[in-house]
Amino acid sequence: xxxxxxxxxxxxxxxxxxxxxxxxxxxxxxxxxxxxxxxxxxxxxxxxxxxxxxxxxxxxxxxxxxxxxxxxxxxxxxxxxxxxxxxxxxxxxxxxxxxxxxxxxxxxxxxxxxxxxxxxxxxxxxxxxxxxxxxxxxxxxxxxxxxxxxxxxxxxxxxxxxxxxxxxxxxxxxxxxxxxxxxxxxxxxxxxxxxxxxxxxxxxxxxxxxxxxxxxxxxxxxxxxxxxxxxxxxxxxxxxxxxxxxxxxxxxxxxxxxxxxxxxxxxxxxxxxxxxxxxxxxxxxxxxxxxxxxxxxxxxxxxxxxxxxxxxxxxxxxxxxxxxxxxxxxxxxxxxxxxxxxxxxxxxxxxxxxxxxxxxxxxxxxxxxxxxxxxxxxxxxxxxxxxxxxxxxxxxxxxxxxxxxxxxxxxxxxxxxxxxxxxxxxxxxxxxxxxxxxxxxxxxxxxxxxxxxxxxxxxxxxxxxxxxxxxxxxxxxxxxxxxxxxxxxxxxxxxxxxxxxxxxxxxxxxxxxxxxxxxxxxxxxxxxxxxxxxxxxxxxxxxxxxxxxxxxxxxxxxxxxxxxxxxxxxxxxxxxxxxxxxxxxxxxxxxxxxxxxxxxxxxxxxxxxxxxxxxxxxxxxxxxxxxxxxxxxxxxxxxxxxxxxxxxxxxxxxx
Numbered sequence: 001x002x003x004x005x006x007x008x009x010x011x012x013x014x015x016x017x018x019x020x021x022x023x024x025x026x027x028x029x030x031x032x033x034x035x036x037x038x039x040x041x042x043x044x045x046x047x048x049x050x051x052x053x054x055x056x057x058x059x060x061x062x063x064x065x066x067x068x069x070x071x072x073x074x075x076x077x078x079x080x081x082x083x084x085x086x087x088x089x090x091x092x093x094x095x096x097x098x099x100x101x102x103x104x105x106x107x108x109x110x111x112x113x114x115x116x117x118x119x120x121x122x123x124x125x126x127x128x129x130x131x132x133x134x135x136x137x138x139x140x141x142x143x144x145x146x147x148x149x150x151x152x153x154x155x156x157x158x159x160x161x162x163x164x165x166x167x168x169x170x171x172x173x174x175x176x177x178x179x180x181x182x183x184x185x186x187x188x189x190x191x192x193x194x195x196x197x198x199x200x201x202x203x204x205x206x207x208x209x210x211x212x213x214x215x216x217x218x219x220x221x222x223x224x225x226x227x228x229x230x231x232x233x234x235x236x237x238x239x240x241x242x243x244x245x246x247x248x249x250x251x252x253x254x255x256x257x258x259x260x261x262x263x264x265x266x267x268x269x270x271x272x273x274x275x276x277x278x279x280x281x282x283x284x285x286x287x288x289x290x291x292x293x294x295x296x297x298x299x300x301x302x303x304x305x306x307x308x309x310x311x312x313x314x315x316x317x318x319x320x321x322x323x324x325x326x327x328x329x330x331x332x333x334x335x336x337x338x339x340x341x342x343x344x345x346x347x348x349x350x351x352x353x354x355x356x357x358x359x360x361x362x363x364x365x366x367x368x369x370x371x372x373x374x375x376x377x378x379x380x381x382x383x384x385x386x387x388x389x390x391x392x393x394x395x396x397x398x399x400x401x402x403x404x405x406x407x408x409x410x411x412x413x414x415x416x417x418x419x420x421x422x423x424x425x426x427x428x429x430x431x432x433x434x435x436x437x438x439x440x441x442x443x444x445x446x447x448x449x450x451x452x453x454x455x456x457x458x459x460x461x462x463x464x465x466x467x468x469x470x471x472x473x474x475x476x477x478x479x480x481x482x483x484x485x486x487x488x489x490x491x492x493x494x495x496x497x498x499x500x501x502x503x504x505x506x507x508x509x510x511x512x513x514x515x516x517x518x519x520x521x522x523x524x525x526x527x528x529x530x531x532x533x534x535x536x537x538x539x540x541x542x543x544x545x546x547x548x549x550x551x552x553x554x555x556x557x558x559x560x561x562x563x564x565x566x567x568x569x570x571x572x573x574x575x576x577x578x579x580x581x582x583x584x585x586x587x588x589x590x591x592x593x594x595x596x597x598x599x600x601x602x603x604x605x606x607x608x609x610x611x612x613x614x615x616x617x618x619x620x621x622x623x624x625x626x627x628x629x630x631x632x633x634x635x636x637x638x639x640x641x642x643x644x645x646x647x648x649x650x651x652x653x654x655x
Contacts, residue, residue: 001285001286001287002276002277002278002285002287002288003287004287004288004290004291006037006040006041006044006220007037007220008276008288009040009044009079009288009291009292010036010037010039010040011036011248011275011276011277012075012079012284012288012289012292013032013033013036013039013040013072013075013076013079014032014033014036014247014248014271014275014277015272015275015277015279015281015284016071016074016075016078016079016090016282016284017029017032017033017036017071017072017075018033018249018262018263018268018271019268019281019282020071020074020075020090020091020093020100020282021071021093021262021263022262022263022264022265022268022281023091023093023281024093024094024095024262025262026094026102026262027068027070027071027093027094027102027260027261027262028068028069028070028071028259028260029071029246029249029258029262029263030185030187030245030246030252030253030258030259030260031066031068031069031072031154031183031185031245031259032069032071032072032075033245033246033247033248033249033253033258034183034185034217034243034244034245034246034247035069035072035152035181035183035217035241035243036072036247037217037218037219037220037223037243037247038152038181038183038215038217038223038241038243039072039076039152040220041220041223041224041227042062042150042181042223042227043062043076043080043295043296044295044298045224045227046150046224046227046228046231047060047062047150048060048147048148048299048302049062049080049296049299050296050297050299050300050302050303051077051080051081051082051083051111051293051296051297052081052083052296052297052300053303054082054110054111055110056299056303056306057144057145057319057323057420057421058144058145058146058147058303058306059147059299059303060147060148060149060150061113061126061129061147061148061149061150061419062076062111062113062149062150062151062152063113063114063116063122063123063125063126063129063149063150063151063152064104064116064122064151064152065116065119065120065121065122065123065126065151065152065153065154065157066116066119066122066152066153066154066156066157066183067103067104067115067116067117067118067119067121067122068102068103068117068260069152069154070100070101070102070103070104070117071093071100072152073104073111073112074089074090074093074100074104074109075090076111077109077110077111077112078090079284079289079292079293079295079296080292080293080295080296081292081293081296081297082109082110082111082296083110084099084109084110085099085100085109085110085111087282089109090282091282102117103115103116103117104116104117105445105446106418106446106448107446107447113129113418114414114415114418114446115442115445115446118438118442119154119156119157119159119160120156120157120158120160120161120162120163120166120411121162121411121438121439121442122151122153122157123151123153123157123158123163123166123167123180124162124163124165124166124407124408124411124412124415124439125411125412125414125415125418126149126151126166126178126180126415127166127169127170127175127178127408127411127412127415128411128412128413128414128415128416128417128418128419128424129149129178129415129416129418129419130148130149130170130175130177130178130236130415131173131175131390131400131412131415131416132370132415132416132419132420132421132422132424133145133147133148133149133177133419134173134175134177134395135370135390135395135396135397135398135421135422136421136422137395138394138395138396139396140313140315140319143309143313144306144309144310144313144315144319145421147177148177148178148179148231149177149178149179150179150180150181151178151179151180151181152181152183153180153181153182153183154182154183154185155182155183155184155185155186155187155188155193155197156188158182158199158201158204159196159197159199161407162407162408162411162438164204164208165405165407165408165409166405166408166411166412167204167205167208167210168208168403168405168408169402169403169405169408169412170208170209170210170236171205171208171209171210171235171236172209172392172403173390173391173392174209174234174235174236174392175235175236176233176234176235176236176237178236178237179227179230179236179237179238179239180236180237180238180239181238181239181241182201182238182239182240182241183217183241183243184201184217184240184241184242184243185242185243185244185245185254187245187254187255187256187258187259188256188259189256189259189260190256191256192256201238201240202214202238202240205238209235209236210235210236210237210238211230211233211234211235211236211237211238212237212238212239212240213226213229213230213237213238213239213240214226214239214240214241214242215239215240215241215242216241216242217241217242217243217244218243218244218247223241226239226241227239245258245259246258246259246263248271248274248275249263249267249268249270249271249274250267250270250271250274251267251270252267319421322368322420322421322422323420323421325420325423325449325505327366327502327503328365328366330365331365331366331499331502334361334362334365335361335362335495335496335499336527338358338361338495339492339495339496339525339526340525342491342492342495342522343492343522343523343524343525346490346491346492346520346522346523347490347491347520348517348518348519348520349491349517349518350513350514350515350516350517350518351488351489351490351491351493351494351513351514351518351553351554352379352380352381352455352456352513352514352515353381354488354490354491354494354495354513355381355382355453355455355494355498355511355513356381356382356383356384357491357494358491358494358495358498359371359381359382359384359498360384360385361495362384362498362502363384363387363398364384364386366423366502367398368421368422368423369398369422369423369424369425369502370390370398370399370400370416370422370423370424370425371383371384371387371398371399371400371424371425371426371427371453372390372399372400372401372402372409372424372425372426372427373400373401373402373426373427373428373453374402374403374404374405374406374409374426374427374428374432375401375402375403375404376427376428376429376455377399377401377427379429379455379456379515380427380428380429380453380455381427381455382399382425382426382427382453383399387399389401400426402426406428406432406435406436407435407436407438407439409426409428409436410426410435410436410438410439410440410443410450410452411439411442412424412426413425413426413439413443413450413451413452414439414442414443414446414448414450417443417448417449417450418446418448423449423451423502424450424451425450425451425452425453425501426451426452426453427452427453427454427455428453428454428455429454429455429456429461429468429470430454430455430456430457430458430470430473430512430513431456431467431468431469431470431473432454433452433454433470433473433476433477433510434473436452437476437477437480440452440477440480440483440508440510441480441483443483443508444480444481444482444483444507444508445481445482447482447506447507448506448508449501449502449504449505449506449507449508449509450508450509451501451502451508451509451510451511452508452509452510452511453510453511453513454510454511454512454513455513455514455515456468456470456513456514456515457470457474457487457512457513457514457515457553457554457607458470458471458514458553458554458607458608459471459607459626459630459631459635459638459639459642459644460514460515460516460554460607460635460638460639461515461516461635462515462516462632462633462634462635462638463632463633463634464632465630465631465632466629466630466631466632469629469630470608471608471609471626471628471629471630472608472609472611473608474487474512474606474608474609474612475608475609475611475612477510477512478581478582478611478612479612482506482507482508483507483508483509483510483582484500484501484504484507484508484509484510484580484582484583485509485510485512485580485581485582486500486501486509486510486511486512486531486579486580486583487511487512487513487552487553487579487580488511488513488531488553488579489518489521489522489538489551489552489553489554489556489557489577489579490518490519490520490521490522490556491520491522492520492521492522493521493522493530493531493577493579494511494513496529496530496531496532496579497509497511497531497579497580498511499529500529500531500532500580500583512553513553514553514554515635516554516635518553518554518556518557519557519560521538521539521556521557521560521577522538530577531579531580531583532583533583533584533587533591533595534578534579534580534581534582534583534584534585534586534587535550535576535577535578535579535580535581535584535595535616536576536577536595537574537575537576537577537595538556538560538575538576538577539559539560539563539574539575540574541567541572541573541574542572543572544572545572545573545574545597545599546571546572546573546599546600546601547566547571547572547573547574547599547601547602547603547653548573548574548575548576548596548597548599548601548602548603549562549563549573549574549575549576549603549604549605549649549653550575550576550578550602550603550604550605550613550616550617551575551576551577551578551604551605551606552577552578552579552606553579553606553607554607555605555606555607555624555644556575556577558605558644558645558646558649559575559605559646559649560575561646562603562605562646562647562649562650562653563575565646565647565650566650566653566654569650569654571601571653571654573653574597574599576595576616578616581612581615596616601653602616602617602618602620602621602622603617603621603622603623603624603649603652603653604616604617604621604622604623604624604625605623605624605625605644605649606623606624606625607625607626607639607642607644608625608626609625609626609627610623610625610627613625622652622653622655624643624644624645624648624649624652625644626642626644630642
């Protein structure tokens, strides 16, 4: 039997990785084989974790940003003893229904901290993890929160633009709890990195405020020295680990041939000889497995000591609540009381201002919220009163200046959400969901409570013109599965939409808000959250209605004005506010039928494209909205120019 050495333990990773990829006839064996030594040192000597308690709040987080190397993570989870990562799961790599998907997916198996695969996402998520840890540490101290986030990132991760957004933010915030290992193997799918990139990554990280260390990625002493030095840094650390992709495969190592396809039976046989691994596929010698299982349980003592400290802490109840993601018990009453205040004096303001007013109430009642903006604080209205800034000098602050890093902001928000203990939100112009959407999509795929605040939601933003005026963006966001898009029409709807977003633990939300002032549509207090129904009758008809107008956000005002004119013309009309198409689809058939009604005259009005509205008005219904891009000019002139007016609605309903 092979002696237990650090190299033989690493070879267990290599063997499982090449065997699983070969059996699946699909996957990436090269990176797991190249990173096996680095991973072995990290998991056996430095990573604070307990495989028997995968949700221990003070565990170190490990993120495989190079998600295509998923077998590295799955091998580690199996070897260290995570109960649901069995050898059967390893054998079913990339098969339908297995926990071992082609790229790691959050929620599929314990120990997968985030979904990775789209390159650059993992390292960017990790910045959010580190931010959440620093914030909670500032609140609860080292006794309860003191851990690190480790990332394995490849050349591809660093080439993606989002990585610079994340790296720059982390360096600025001096996140010393963040350690990134760069898998410096000089190989991409097409071949040598030199074919497409000549960036000096060391200088790049240093220029962004990081400490950079180097190591031989196959020398366990060199690796350990680097990780040891990283523990003492006062800023984020990048370890440049020089590795050989496909290490152990004699003919395919250090080549693109080891990157994205099985090695083949012949090459695997040769690799077994080179690695001194004379075992059958998926066979791990008992002594090597025992050594790995010991590594998986070495954090038990630390965890037990931490649990004792938590038990004795006066902050125990608060800490447990926020880590579970539960809102304060008083939250519902707080929001109800706020709606009562709004009913007393309905404000005539833009919904971005309505959102800020709601946040003033919410952030006072829910201390775990953390907000921010991509350099548009005064426009997005995301900073509530008395909200201190989160910075390298004050990690206790709750407001983040993300800078002009929309994609990095969205990815960091996902990381903060995944870490737990905070409820993050971030704002930008709605048009810039174009930059955020990859992270918004992943939030939806993972089923997490990330909240995206998108203001300046239509041609109503005015003079900035078509480059900044979202036209197709509502339709584009609405088609993302498991994503709730909410476009409130006034202050009451804005408050209700915020309540929905905060109470939705398994669904991300996008709040779509106006720049221009809107007349209030909800004048009476309702204990019920009507926006939670997705659509509801906001203005009924005393007579049997002949027409129905559907609208969202700023166009509800137009619809109500058109209704008044149609009523006078002898066409009794209902108005249905549609703050969220996604929530409406979740309602009962009976409710949907009642709201949709049977009126022959059916009109929808929205300052966006028609896509999505046919479910309300049918293919024969009339749509008042945009058919192309906007223009530069005052908002009221633009609405007139593009024919999005009450007059146009009346005309459409009168034909």
